[in-house]
Amino acid sequence: MEDKKDEKQQKAGELLEDAERAVINSIAETMDLYGVTASIGRLYATMYFKHDPLTLDDMKDDLGMSKPSMSTAVRKLQDINIVKKVWKKGSRKDLFIAEKNFFQYFSHFFGDKWEREAKLNLSSINYAIEKLQQVLHDEEIDEEMKQRAEQDLQQLEEYRSYCHWLERLTHSIESGEIFEFLPIEDPNPKDHNHNED
Amino acid sequence: MEDKKDEKQQKAGELLEDAERAVINSIAETMDLYGVTASIGRLYATMYFKHDPLTLDDMKDDLGMSKPSMSTAVRKLQDINIVKKVWKKGSRKDLFIAEKNFFQYFSHFFGDKWEREAKLNLSSINYAIEKLQQVLHDEEIDEEMKQRAEQDLQQLEEYRSYCHWLERLTHSIESGEIFEFLPIEDPNPKDHNHNED
DNA sequence: AATTTTGTTAAATTATTTTTTAACGTATTG
DNA sequence: CAATACGTTAAAAAATAATTTAACAAAATT
Numbered sequence: 294m295e296d297k298k299d300e301k302q303q304k305a306g307e308l309l310e311d312a313e314r315a316v317i318n319s320i321a322e323t324m325d326l327y328g329v330t331a332s333i334g335r336l337y338a339t340m341y342f343k344h345d346p347l348t349l350d351d352m353k354d355d356l357g358m359s360k361p362s363m364s365t366a367v368r369k370l371q372d373i374n375i376v377k378k379v380w381k382k383g384s385r386k387d388l389f390i391a392e393k394n395f396f397q398y399f400s401h402f403f404g405d406k407w408e409r410e411a412k413l414n415l416s417s418i419n420y421a422i423e424k425l426q427q428v429l430h431d432e433e434i435d436e437e438m439k440q441r442a443e444q445d446l447q448q449l450e451e452y453r454s455y456c457h458w459l460e461r462l463t464h465s466i467e468s469g470e471i472f473e474f475l476p477i478e479d480p481n482p483k484d485h486n487h488n489e490d
Numbered sequence: 491m492e493d494k495k496d497e498k499q500q501k502a503g504e505l506l507e508d509a510e511r512a513v514i515n516s517i518a519e520t521m522d523l524y525g526v527t528a529s530i531g532r533l534y535a536t537m538y539f540k541h542d543p544l545t546l547d548d549m550k551d552d553l554g555m556s557k558p559s560m561s562t563a564v565r566k567l568q569d570i571n572i573v574k575k576v577w578k579k580g581s582r583k584d585l586f587i588a589e590k591n592f593f594q595y596f597s598h599f600f601g602d603k604w605e606r607e608a609k610l611n612l613s614s615i616n617y618a619i620e621k622l623q624q625v626l627h628d629e630e631i632d633e634e635m636k637q638r639a640e641q642d643l644q645q646l647e648e649y650r651s652y653c654h655w656l657e658r659l660t661h662s663i664e665s666g667e668i669f670e671f672l673p674i675e676d677p678n679p680k681d682h683n684h685n686e687d
Numbered sequence: 688a689a690t691t692t693t694g695t696t697a698a699a700t701t702a703t704t705t706t707t708t709a710a711c712g713t714a715t716t717g
Numbered sequence: 718c719a720a721t722a723c724g725t726t727a728a729a730a731a732a733t734a735a736t737t738t739a740a741c742a743a744a745a746t747t
Contacts, residue, residue, distance in 0.1 A: 312618035319614035417516035421509035
């Protein structure tokens, strides 16, 4: 009788591991699109299912990698704000816990990237537009060269409007405004009125 | 007298080159955030300022790289839809032209990436949720294990809602709906009513 | 049909990135 | 205060990725 119960426990454990492993794999696989290496992605994915904070040694054991690797990996994850260092009375090892809110990850990652892209390009675009206008305002310049300048100018003005758009997108994500346009669905909608007839 | 005019032309040419170079550099620098290498980014940036189609040999000369490199680079750029092959009577070389609309680039790039991310993760999340529910619906399982399953389940439901949000974002970008929420500003607004008082 | 041109694939090389081992500095414990 | 534990940096090794040269196949020209 006890045997049968133990067997069930074991099976349940396997189901759980199976479930976690599947998601860990897909997170690790998709995270490489977010500027982290596969290993770092896998570290995050592993931490995602830990409900208690981890030490560097825990990580090292879980992933079978060296401690310095874990040290740099976890710093990278802190940089992109999806892992936090936590403090706990007792342990003198550093403890880390994964931020599990993907919206935060998303906002931070794209906020940074797009802002950098917009800033860098806007700066060069504005510089270029100024130079081009110098060419265009000079009467004596060849028609051919002016035409090229005019073409460049028009292109760059479109490009600039793209960069401005990117900036606005960034702001609307950082401010949360975008969630008014695209609301987040309730993960577990409570079924209050028991409507099953 | 002719001297002075020539000098002006030359200076204008330099201004133009200066302008283009600045933007080429910033495009190349930011494009590495879009899944292309710096070289490929530079190739695109260079093509961005060409108003006539380019051959592989043109590219090779412009960037000082080998032809096979140009061949693979241009294919990559075609893959992400920012370079198109064009046909022109006469030349039997392949001709390529850069897509200059960055919104198209943006939509295509993130549409693909996010769709893939959402699909892959949703599939594993759904698989995992099913397994977890098997654990939760079994009366005989340990409370401890059930608690872990419950925790995982709740996390995954949140994650799922993130993936669904990503899907909706993707669709709103692909359909252009997002531009109702975040309109594109007019690159060169025509000043019809000369209002300067 | 033979030759040349063009683009691509394959193999080799070079450069870059990731990972590890070793060494170090700081803090904590006994 | 000596010894240990911990995290990080530095140097070395291993693994990947980018680039080139060489070889090839298909098409066009003579």
